[in-house]
Amino acid sequence: MLNVHRVVGFWTTGSRIENLRRLLREKATVRMTREQYILATQQNNLPKVENAQLYPVGIYGWRKRCLYFFVLLLLVTMIVNLAMTIWILKVMNFTVDGMGNLRVTKKGIRLEGISEFLLPLYVKEIHSRKDSPLVLQSDRNVTVNARNHMGQLTGQLTVGTEGAVFGHSVETPHIRAEPSQDLRLESPTRSLIMEAPRGVQVRAAAGDFKATCRKELHLQSTEGEIFLNADTIRLGNLPTGSFSSSPSSSSTRQTVYELCVCPNGKLYLSPAGLGSTCQFSSSVCLWS
Missing domain, CATH: 1.20.5 (Single alpha-helices involved in coiled-coils or other helix-helix interfaces)
Known part of the structure; x- marks a missing residue:
């Protein structure tokens, strides 16, 4: 087992x-x-x-040279562009707050020094510093336009060699000329009207006041009077009426005249006599 x-x-x-x-x-x-x-x-x-064929991979020959040329040209262009940008920033004085004399603040734009504008300037308000004046200077005329919301011209101020030209009415509390210069208000083709609710005061402290016009000069006071205060008040080129009380007086030269007023307010002279002679020379009023 x-x-x-x-x-x-x-x-x-x-x-x-x-x-x-x-x-x-x-x-x-x-x-x-x-x-x-x-x-x-x-x-x-x-x-x-025995049957293999080798194919080159890549860019060779003139294509390779053209590619290198374009790459080099692009590099040169970038370098020139960067240099020009840096030069413009340096010349224009670009900063974080602005450029050149221009500064951008919370209250608006601030210009320091002298600035030149080649195109129209649209602003809401222009003012200078408290301790310096505001000067607008141009080789020709300086024109300031005021337009409404529809773009229509409502007021215009043009300063040229002859002074300031206003296209419409002007509201101002005071008009004066520079020291040693004459102040002249003129309207060549229209009427010149000066009015104020509490009166118009014209004063020449160191010179003469002269008002001339081509047609009519109106001095009007609706609720008061026209007061002329001067040592001598002369009214030239007034028409003279003719009056002869006696034949002998006509041969003598008349040296004293009487100032007369027509119903329409026209003034004229009448030869003075023993009494008033205005009624005898009233024919002057018929031609007024």
Whole structure:
């Protein structure tokens, strides 16, 4: 019994070893087959040496030179552009607050020094510092226009060599000339009217006051009087009437005259006599 079991156990062990060897041989065979398949596949994919053609990859020849030229030109352009930008910033004096004499503040735009405008300037308000005057200067005329919301011209001020020219009415509390200069108010083609609710005062402290017109000069006071206060009041170029009380008086030169007034307010002179002679020279009023 003991021998039988030993033979059976030995046989069983031998069969296991044989199975193990067979499995190893099968795995080796499968591995060799796989390697051969992979090797054969790689050999089929590789191009044949005798039929292979080499193609260059990249840019060569004149295309390469043109590309380098354009790259160099672009680099030079960028450098010149950067240099010009820096030069403009330096010349125009650009800063965080503005440029040159121009400063941008919370209250608006501030100009320091002398500034020149080549195109029209549209602003709401212009004023200078408290300790300096505001000067507007031009080689020709300085024109200031005022327009309404529709764009229509409502007022115009033009300063030229002859003075200031106003296109419409002007409201101002005071008009004066520079020291040692004459003040002249003139309207070449229209009427010149000065009016105020509490009166108009014309004063020449160190010179003469002269009012001339081509047609009529009206001095009108609706609720008061016209007061002329001077040492001498002269009315020139008044018409003179004719009156002769006696034949002998006509031969003598008349030196004394009487000032007469027509019903329409016209003034004329009449030769003075013992009494009033205005009624005898009233024919002057008929031609007025």
